[in-house]
Amino acid sequence: MSNEISHRKRPKGSEEKRSAILDAAVTVFSRKGFANARIEDIARQAGIGKGTVYLYFPDKESLFKSLVASAVEPILEHADRFLSEEDTSPRETMTTVYDMIDTHILQSEKRHIIRLMITEMSYFPDIAAYYHTNIVSRGLDLLRKLLIRADARGELRSQHALKVPQMVFAPVVMSVIWNALFARFESIDTHAAFQFYLDSLFQSADGA
Amino acid sequence: MSNEISHRKRPKGSEEKRSAILDAAVTVFSRKGFANARIEDIARQAGIGKGTVYLYFPDKESLFKSLVASAVEPILEHADRFLSEEDTSPRETMTTVYDMIDTHILQSEKRHIIRLMITEMSYFPDIAAYYHTNIVSRGLDLLRKLLIRADARGELRSQHALKVPQMVFAPVVMSVIWNALFARFESIDTHAAFQFYLDSLFQSADGA
Amino acid sequence: MSNEISHRKRPKGSEEKRSAILDAAVTVFSRKGFANARIEDIARQAGIGKGTVYLYFPDKESLFKSLVASAVEPILEHADRFLSEEDTSPRETMTTVYDMIDTHILQSEKRHIIRLMITEMSYFPDIAAYYHTNIVSRGLDLLRKLLIRADARGELRSQHALKVPQMVFAPVVMSVIWNALFARFESIDTHAAFQFYLDSLFQSADGA
Amino acid sequence: MSNEISHRKRPKGSEEKRSAILDAAVTVFSRKGFANARIEDIARQAGIGKGTVYLYFPDKESLFKSLVASAVEPILEHADRFLSEEDTSPRETMTTVYDMIDTHILQSEKRHIIRLMITEMSYFPDIAAYYHTNIVSRGLDLLRKLLIRADARGELRSQHALKVPQMVFAPVVMSVIWNALFARFESIDTHAAFQFYLDSLFQSADGA
DNA sequence: CATGAATGAGGTTTCATTCAT
DNA sequence: GATGAATGAAACCTCATTCAT
Numbered sequence: 001m002s003n004e005i006s007h008r009k010r011p012k013g014s015e016e017k018r019s020a021i022l023d024a025a026v027t028v029f030s031r032k033g034f035a036n037a038r039i040e041d042i043a044r045q046a047g048i049g050k051g052t053v054y055l056y057f058p059d060k061e062s063l064f065k066s067l068v069a070s071a072v073e074p075i076l077e078h079a080d081r082f083l084s085e086e087d088t089s090p091r092e093t094m095t096t097v098y099d100m101i102d103t104h105i106l107q108s109e110k111r112h113i114i115r116l117m118i119t120e121m122s123y124f125p126d127i128a129a130y131y132h133t134n135i136v137s138r139g140l141d142l143l144r145k146l147l148i149r150a151d152a153r154g155e156l157r158s159q160h161a162l163k164v165p166q167m168v169f170a171p172v173v174m175s176v177i178w179n180a181l182f183a184r185f186e187s188i189d190t191h192a193a194f195q196f197y198l199d200s201l202f203q204s205a206d207g208a
Numbered sequence: 209m210s211n212e213i214s215h216r217k218r219p220k221g222s223e224e225k226r227s228a229i230l231d232a233a234v235t236v237f238s239r240k241g242f243a244n245a246r247i248e249d250i251a252r253q254a255g256i257g258k259g260t261v262y263l264y265f266p267d268k269e270s271l272f273k274s275l276v277a278s279a280v281e282p283i284l285e286h287a288d289r290f291l292s293e294e295d296t297s298p299r300e301t302m303t304t305v306y307d308m309i310d311t312h313i314l315q316s317e318k319r320h321i322i323r324l325m326i327t328e329m330s331y332f333p334d335i336a337a338y339y340h341t342n343i344v345s346r347g348l349d350l351l352r353k354l355l356i357r358a359d360a361r362g363e364l365r366s367q368h369a370l371k372v373p374q375m376v377f378a379p380v381v382m383s384v385i386w387n388a389l390f391a392r393f394e395s396i397d398t399h400a401a402f403q404f405y406l407d408s409l410f411q412s413a414d415g416a
Numbered sequence: 417m418s419n420e421i422s423h424r425k426r427p428k429g430s431e432e433k434r435s436a437i438l439d440a441a442v443t444v445f446s447r448k449g450f451a452n453a454r455i456e457d458i459a460r461q462a463g464i465g466k467g468t469v470y471l472y473f474p475d476k477e478s479l480f481k482s483l484v485a486s487a488v489e490p491i492l493e494h495a496d497r498f499l500s501e502e503d504t505s506p507r508e509t510m511t512t513v514y515d516m517i518d519t520h521i522l523q524s525e526k527r528h529i530i531r532l533m534i535t536e537m538s539y540f541p542d543i544a545a546y547y548h549t550n551i552v553s554r555g556l557d558l559l560r561k562l563l564i565r566a567d568a569r570g571e572l573r574s575q576h577a578l579k580v581p582q583m584v585f586a587p588v589v590m591s592v593i594w595n596a597l598f599a600r601f602e603s604i605d606t607h608a609a610f611q612f613y614l615d616s617l618f619q620s621a622d623g624a
Numbered sequence: 625m626s627n628e629i630s631h632r633k634r635p636k637g638s639e640e641k642r643s644a645i646l647d648a649a650v651t652v653f654s655r656k657g658f659a660n661a662r663i664e665d666i667a668r669q670a671g672i673g674k675g676t677v678y679l680y681f682p683d684k685e686s687l688f689k690s691l692v693a694s695a696v697e698p699i700l701e702h703a704d705r706f707l708s709e710e711d712t713s714p715r716e717t718m719t720t721v722y723d724m725i726d727t728h729i730l731q732s733e734k735r736h737i738i739r740l741m742i743t744e745m746s747y748f749p750d751i752a753a754y755y756h757t758n759i760v761s762r763g764l765d766l767l768r769k770l771l772i773r774a775d776a777r778g779e780l781r782s783q784h785a786l787k788v789p790q791m792v793f794a795p796v797v798m799s800v801i802w803n804a805l806f807a808r809f810e811s812i813d814t815h816a817a818f819q820f821y822l823d824s825l826f827q828s829a830d831g832a
Numbered sequence: 833c834a835t836g837a838a839t840g841a842g843g844t845t846t847c848a849t850t851c852a853t
Numbered sequence: 854g855a856t857g858a859a860t861g862a863a864a865c866c867t868c869a870t871t872c873a874t
Contacts, residue, residue, distance in 0.1 A: 013833095033331050036241030039869065040836090049835040051871080060869065066257040078257060122388045123241045134392045140394075156406040163400035166386055170378040178329045178374055185340045186348075192371035199366040202407030222858090246843065257860040262845070430837090449747045452661030454864065465839040491858065517764045535743040538804045539657050556810075574823040579816035582802055586794040589801060595792055596746045601756045602764075608787035615782035616824030638854095663848060664857090673856040677851080684848065 018056045020046045023109075025067050030112040034064055034120045064120070065127055071113035075104065076135055087113060090150035091202040094168075098194045101172055115176045140165050150202060157203045171197050226264050228254045231317075233275050238320040242272055242328045272328070273335060279321035283312065284343055297412040300359035301408045302376075306402045309380055314398060348373050358410060365411045379405050434472050436462045439525075441483050445527040450480055450536045478535070481543060484559060489528035491520065492551055506566035508619040510584075514610045517588055531592045556581050566618060573619045587613050642680045644670045649691050654736040658688055658744045688744070689751055695737035699728065700759055714774035715826040718792075722818045725796055730814060739800045764789050774826060780829045795821050796797075 009032040024046035028037045039060055043050040071106040078100060088096075105111055112188040121128045161167070171193040178188040232254035236245045247268055251258045265271040286308055296304075313319055329336045351373040358364040369375065379401040386396040432617045455476055460465045472477040494516055504512075521527055532567035537544045559581040566572040577583070587609040594604040648670035649808070663684055667674045681687040702724060712720075718771045729735055745752045767789040775782040795817040802812040 007357070017394065034241070035241065036331065038867090043836095050869095051835050052833085054870070055833070108277070115330075118385060119330065119388075120241075122323075123244065125392075128389045129393070132390050136390065137394065158404050158405035160400045160407060163397045164404060166396050167378070167401050167404060168373070168384060170382050173385060174375060174378050174381060177326060181326075181336045182340050182344065183366065184333075184338070188374050189371045192368045193375050196366050196368035196372060196375060199368060225858095247845085248843080258844095259846080259860055260858075262847070263858065426691050433837095449659065449744075451657070452747065455866085456864080466865095467867080471837065476865070486735050531746075534801060534805075534852055535746065538739075539660065541808075544805050545809070548806050552806065553810065576816045576820035576823060579813045580820060582796070583798060583817050583820060586791070588796050589798060590791060590794050590835075593742060593801075594796060597742075597752045598756050598760065600749075601753070602761065604790050605787045608784045609791050612782050612784035612788060612791060612824070614786060616820070621690065662846090667857095675856050676847095676854085678849070679854070 017046075017048065020048070021056055021063070022067055022070055025063055026109055026112050027115055029064065029067065034060075034116070034123075039063075061124070064116075065124070068113060068117055068121075068127060068131075071110045072117075072131065072135060073111075076138075078104070090146050090153070090155060091198060093146060094201065095198060098171070098198070102190065102194065107177055111176055111179070114172070115180050118173065118176065119180075122137070142150065143168050147201075155202050155204065157201060161201055168197070168201070194198055212345060225254075225256070225260075229256070229261055229264055229271070230275055230278055233271055234317060234320050234324075237272065237324055238276065242268075242324070242331070247271075269317065269332070272324075273332070275321060276325055276335060276339075279318045280325075281338065283318075286312070296406060298354050298361070298363060300356060302409065303406060306379070306406070310398065310402065313380065316385055319384055319387070322380070323388050327386065343347075351376050355409075363410050363412070365409060369409055376405070376409070433462075433464070433468075437464070437469055437472055437479070438483055438486055440530075441479055442525060442528050445480065445483065445532055450476075450532070450539070455479075477540070480532075481540070483529060484533055484543060484547075488524045488533075488547065488551060491526075492554075494520070505617065506562050506569070506571060507614060509562060510617065511614060514587070514614070518606065518610065521588065522591055527592055527595070531589070531596050534589065535596075559584050563617075571618050571620070573617060577617055584613070584617070641670075643673065644672070645677055645680055645687070646691055646694055649687055650733055650736050653688065653691065653740055658684075658740070658747075663687075667794070685748070688740075689748070692737060692741055692751060692755075693810060695734045696741075696755065696759060699734075700762075702728070714770050714777070714779060717770060718825065722795070722822070725812065726818065729796065730799055735800055735803070738796070739804050742797065742800065743804070764806060767792050771825070779826050779828065781825060785825055792821070792825070 023043065024042045025037075028042045031037075032041075037060075039053055039073050040050045043065075046053075052183075053063070070142060105114055112122070117131070121131075130131055147156060147162050147165060151159075151162065156162070171190065175188055175190045175193060182188075229250065232250045233245075236250045236253055239245075240249075245268075247261055248258045250271075251261050254261075261271065313322055325335075325339070329339075346364060352370070355364060355370050355373060359367075359370065364370070379398065383396055383398045383401060390396075437458065440458045441453075444458045444461055448457075449454075453476075455469055456466045458479075461468050462469075469479065473482060474523060521530055533543075533547070537547070560578070562580060563572060563578050567575075567578065572578070587606065591604055592607045598604075645666065648666045649661075652666045652669055655661075656665075661684075663677055666676045666687075669729050670677075677687070681690060729738055741751075741755075745755075768786070771780060771786050771789060775786065776784075780786070793812065798816060799812055801816045806812075
């Protein structure tokens, strides 16, 4: 909706402008990567002047970090709520989580931000630290609990899953990376990946 | 092993020096990423002068591409051979493949190169095209055959796997990325990931 | 004179600055030649920063070409007008042309640019092609007509002149080159050269 | 004979090699200009190693200067002899000189060196000084005497010629420069230029 | 607030020159 | 003597950032 190539008309309100810059940044960072993105391109894409970017973000790195934050924070709230639900079956919970991820990340412009996190975060150790502490490790804790609950109910197919809860994210990561590198040549069936994972993680309580 | 009659005119220590530059390049590219790696740093790391790098590689991009090639090409030969074996059970074959990957990539310095491929390749579309054609799509073909054979033998656990053979690489990709971003904070149990995958893909022929 | 509505978006002092850069470029290119002139020297000479040069000219070569164009284009307009005059005697016309060249080129800073054209143009084949097509061959055509008209009026001294109209430029070229190489040691009497040429080309109609 | 593009077989004798380097230098300097000629190209063209050039010439500049010297010195000897002849008519003498120049310079590879002198000498003030003192001013003296002698015999057409003896070289300079810049597009009739000059300088003693 | 002209640090690449073999 | 691998100074050009308007 807002990531055409055309230069949009000047946004007015201050918060709107901040958000226009972030939108433009996703586009440009996605296309070029952090190092090759020019602030001037982001400004033009946002329909504002180059100097204006610096009224909203102190420097290029902060802009990138804000971008990541703007994408990740809303996700966390949802996740928190759903993963803690204990009155639904683990498979149902996980199905819901995957649906949410599919809808709110993979199908939205946010998938670009997730890709940028994956490809650029190793060069921003402080971002990595921040998100590990605040998001990843908390997410893994919730997942571990979910898997343990599934195991207790006899629904966990492989004990190995308990040792690598990170793999639950594999369909997301693989989908994002595959599309970044090879979408031009060959698509990846993300839904099948989710289904495959649900089948891999869970079985009905009778072991079938 | 790499001491054949050299292709070009460079004398004696030449191939060793080329190697030294590539080794230095892994280190520096890994630490800084392609864009932030300075040729001068690579040269210093290799213990040579800045200009010397250009005697072996025409420019920074070629150096990077050669680096990727040097890591990937040997892998392909092995993979080809093993995946085509038809007289072993699919699970055994896959186990061997995972072992090979673990030994030759994840446990070696090559894991850094694989990470660089994943994180930088989207900015080198021609590398992506080359490796998709020559490696990835061929690998997927072999995997598809393997999975179909497993299915024919009643050993494939989920039909969904057939639609996303890419997911077979998930343990490798996840391991590499996790370690790049979060190894400092929390390890990932790569072996458990492989086991989980084998359990997910295959069941004994009687469905157990 | 150069204060029309400017083509691009550069505001107020912009055309002045472009001019200042071109002026500085004449000085530095003249002193050092194209290859040995450093952009930084030109910038310093113009009283601006190195990067500023690149706001006005995309690269060093373009700067050089613009420099040549800025000197040559105004000349052409004049020349066109005068050489086509058919109601004055050829000798008078040629006298006027030589006067114009003397005033507007040899006595002005433009003589440096003409020298640069002569000394550097062989390394810019596209400049040579452009100026041959647009200036030199057109100038020669006009000169040929002039000489033929003189011949028809019985005023051409030597038929050989018709075969090498290029020699009409000899006083200019010789003067520019002599001064570039030997002005320090010995002057060249440019006016005598022009007079010699007029005497060589033309005689009164009665053959005297 | 010796300016093909192919890499010749190794010359052996020391003087031969010096001369091979000079031959190669003409070719390469002509094609690229002083600044853009690479020592390595000259060496390859001469069929020797890069370092070998430095056994014969201390640096690039010296090589260039030696090149010019090798072309100019032999010319001087001839010129001296002919111009001083007083028992032939000035026009005959000048005709001979022009013939010599045509044969030994314009028709030979030396024309490239003359061009290089013209185009590069302004950036080598010491070369200019040397040749002005030793060649140009001496040549002009001889020419002045010749013209005065012609005048005394009533054979000088225009008194202006006495004031700009430099113009006697105009056909040479114009021919060399024209060919350097525009030979691809349009030729210059050098012989007509010489004839035009002889007609311009001299008349028969009776004024015809 | 907004702008974009101006700046100069920084990185890539070239190539004259050296020197160990 | 001859070589060419190695070097690093030097120059082009880019772009994040500043600041006068």
